[in-house]
Amino acid sequence: MNLAAPVRPAGTRATRALRRVRAVRAGHVFVAGYVMLLAAFGIVPTAYGIYFAFTNSANYFAGLSNFTAAARDFRYLPAVGHVALYLLIWLVALVLFVTGLALVLHQLPARRTGRLVRFLYYIPGALAGAASVMVWLFMLDPTVSPAAPFLRLLGYGTFGQVIEPGHLAILFAMIAFWTGAGGWIVVMYGALNNIPLDVIEAARIDGAGGWQTARRIQIPMLRKWIAYMVILAFAAGTQLFVEPQLISEASLGVAGRDYSLNQLSYDFAFQNNNVNYAAAISVELLVVSLVVAAVFVTRSRFFDAD
Amino acid sequence: MALVIRAVRGRRHPRPSLPRAVLAVSVAALLASTVAACGNGASSSGSGSSSSGMKDGFVQAPQSSGTLTVWVDSTRVPAAQAYQKAHPNTKLNIVTYDGDANGSNTLQTKVDLYDRTGSGWPDVVFSAENNEISWAVNAGFTAPLNEGLIPSSTLSNFAAGALDPCTVNGKVYCLRNDLAMVVLWYNAPLMKQWGYQVPMTWPQYQQLGLEVAKQHPGYLVGNAGDTFTPEIYMWASQCQANDITGLRAVTVNVTSPSCTRMASLLDTLIKAGSMSKLSVFSTAFDKKEKGKVLMLPGPAWFGGAVFDTSSGLNTPKGQIAVAPGPQWPGSATPSTGNVGGGLWLLSAHSRHLAEAVDFLTWVTGNNAYQDDLAPGYPAYAPAASAWLANQAKSGYYAGDIAPVLQQAAGQVWPGWGYGQFSQEAIWASTIDPGLTAGKTITSMLSAWQSAITEHAQADGYQVSP
Numbered sequence: 165m166n167l168a169a170p171v172r173p174a175g176t177r178a179t180r181a182l183r184r185v186r187a188v189r190a191g192h193v194f195v196a197g198y199v200m201l202l203a204a205f206g207i208v209p210t211a212y213g214i215y216f217a218f219t220n221s222a223n224y225f226a227g228l229s230n231f232t233a234a235a236r237d238f239r240y241l242p243a244v245g246h247v248a249l250y251l252l253i254w255l256v257a258l259v260l261f262v263t264g265l266a267l268v269l270h271q272l273p274a275r276r277t278g279r280l281v282r283f284l285y286y287i288p289g290a291l292a293g294a295a296s297v298m299v300w301l302f303m304l305d306p307t308v309s310p311a312a313p314f315l316r317l318l319g320y321g322t323f324g325q326v327i328e329p330g331h332l333a334i335l336f337a338m339i340a341f342w343t344g345a346g347g348w349i350v351v352m353y354g355a356l357n358n359i360p361l362d363v364i365e366a367a368r369i370d371g372a373g374g375w376q377t378a379r380r381i382q383i384p385m386l387r388k389w390i391a392y393m394v395i396l397a398f399a400a401g402t403q404l405f406v407e408p409q410l411i412s413e414a415s416l417g418v419a420g421r422d423y424s425l426n427q428l429s430y431d432f433a434f435q436n437n438n439v440n441y442a443a444a445i446s447v448e449l450l451v452v453s454l455v456v457a458a459v460f461v462t463r464s465r466f467f468d469a470d
Numbered sequence: 471m472a473l474v475i476r477a478v479r480g481r482r483h484p485r486p487s488l489p490r491a492v493l494a495v496s497v498a499a500l501l502a503s504t505v506a507a508c509g510n511g512a513s514s515s516g517s518g519s520s521s522s523g524m525k526d527g528f529v530q531a532p533q534s535s536g537t538l539t540v541w542v543d544s545t546r547v548p549a550a551q552a553y554q555k556a557h558p559n560t561k562l563n564i565v566t567y568d569g570d571a572n573g574s575n576t577l578q579t580k581v582d583l584y585d586r587t588g589s590g591w592p593d594v595v596f597s598a599e600n601n602e603i604s605w606a607v608n609a610g611f612t613a614p615l616n617e618g619l620i621p622s623s624t625l626s627n628f629a630a631g632a633l634d635p636c637t638v639n640g641k642v643y644c645l646r647n648d649l650a651m652v653v654l655w656y657n658a659p660l661m662k663q664w665g666y667q668v669p670m671t672w673p674q675y676q677q678l679g680l681e682v683a684k685q686h687p688g689y690l691v692g693n694a695g696d697t698f699t700p701e702i703y704m705w706a707s708q709c710q711a712n713d714i715t716g717l718r719a720v721t722v723n724v725t726s727p728s729c730t731r732m733a734s735l736l737d738t739l740i741k742a743g744s745m746s747k748l749s750v751f752s753t754a755f756d757k758k759e760k761g762k763v764l765m766l767p768g769p770a771w772f773g774g775a776v777f778d779t780s781s782g783l784n785t786p787k788g789q790i791a792v793a794p795g796p797q798w799p800g801s802a803t804p805s806t807g808n809v810g811g812g813l814w815l816l817s818a819h820s821r822h823l824a825e826a827v828d829f830l831t832w833v834t835g836n837n838a839y840q841d842d843l844a845p846g847y848p849a850y851a852p853a854a855s856a857w858l859a860n861q862a863k864s865g866y867y868a869g870d871i872a873p874v875l876q877q878a879a880g881q882v883w884p885g886w887g888y889g890q891f892s893q894e895a896i897w898a899s900t901i902d903p904g905l906t907a908g909k910t911i912t913s914m915l916s917a918w919q920s921a922i923t924e925h926a927q928a929d930g931y932q933v934s935p
Contacts, residue, residue, distance in 0.1 A: 322748065322752075322906070323526075323752070324906040328903055415898075416751075416893070417697060417899055421898075433582070435579075436930075437605065
């Protein structure tokens, strides 16, 4: 989430060849650490997963049989439906609210208020993943929740009523938004700051109000950032796991067990003792994310120079 | 997925957009084939590569002295601590985990990972789930105990049937910690004050439940909101939900009269209001029902874990008494259910077998822990007698609980087995949300039937109706 604004090319005054070689070498050293970690925690596990997905428990090539068998499991289709619904709610909410809140934040006249609000947005994101979900276990239980009066107002007197199956997609989207959106708002805010002032100025001279400026200037210029956010949020969203798993454990299995594809993969691996099916589902998630990323990257002309 | 992120983030220069991601995937695929070529993959589970021979009925790892790693749930920590106190020279590493409660599968998950890495297994494990053997034997994790490790004179001291969940083909793979037969807990002074008789049969129980709902609204005769609700009521009713007939075979028939009669009883009392839909372990139950529990069918450990504890109902001394679980009229022999009663497993991978066996026999045997500290009825008969004597001495209960518990210990219906799938987890996700939404259990029995069938099949069980 530490996306800095685009880096300007370093000073070009260093003309001597030796210095250039040194700079290149330093670059390699810096990149080497990243490449090593990428290999150890990105490429090798992915490769291992792909290997599992196409072999059976006796390590023989199994073609697509793991994929078809996993898809025929009784938990598979419901999980696909759950994740799709969750993604729909979460991505729409993310795009609308993050862009909206970033614009509002950007328009705040007082600097100090702006800084404070920015900090407040970011706090939930600073809590580590599972810990920030734990907070919600308390929020959603009317017997201990600080929001209990509100929950009762909605007619929910027990934890069981709050987490009934029909509510789960919305609840998980709320939790994910609360834990993840703050960081994106800060990123969008940074992106808004990068829009040249003269463009905004020109718009103002042409008579554009706040709303017009946002719609015609700022949002179009944020397009790439929004695409970037959607790609990463989609990838993270298809991997929904922590929220349903924690709700499941907190509710003693009443809600959230086998809710998402990632949970199903986990259950295949550790409950049904079938790593191959588990890997098949993981590979499916990888492929779906890659395809969606590809679509967004091409459609938003993500890598085109401004 | 890191791939996607990195592939995208790694780009700075404007170029046609797709190739980098494609490259990443092809690199991954290439690597995959390399890994495949290297063979190996994950070695299948089992006692692995130890070179020493068979002894005591299994292949043992090379033995050495060292720290004994013991996994317990938080309730069993005092057991490990008591052992440490009695054996100051043994080095003990006590690890607390969730005890696999509610079918969480923690132990199986970890053992599967340790099998892949070839190290890390604990020496002794406590589990609150009685079905561990259904996977742990095949995985080669548990050591047989009656093939030389533990003398039969010790094993024969366990209560009749206590080691059933531990036994496969005549080999005993674990020791039972406690028995958890279901009895009827009740508030004796309140029953007397209101002039009620303790019900002997389920129809009497239902009748009394309806009267309580009318005459003393707010008071409870039971609860049906726990994951182990089917083990309290359906098991006692001889409902054929979990009839394990072979290593990978189960008979499931939950729409038979022995199930529908109990489902309709629960529905009737839930509707009347004297049967709670909350879990006895929820904060809502403790808050709402404190002092409002007239009767509560439940396992032997309810006494210590629900009534006589400040983290539960905290019922004062001299009120709680126990009666045999109600019966259905016309059934030939009395039967009751069972909720857990933990197990102790010995790792076949242990490098400290002598110490581990000593720990195992001590912690289940009769001694300072089981006789006095244990919250539940010990499975080891000599410890049970001492435990009952201690319970009587404490004076907490209204009357002597020993005869009822001793009798019930031998009445657990044997038609409910221990499969790899968790009946508690299935009930929780299939029935509980419907109950919350106001549906009747009767209307959900067929859904329950198919959920059990699907989960059993996913674990490779042959399911017959």
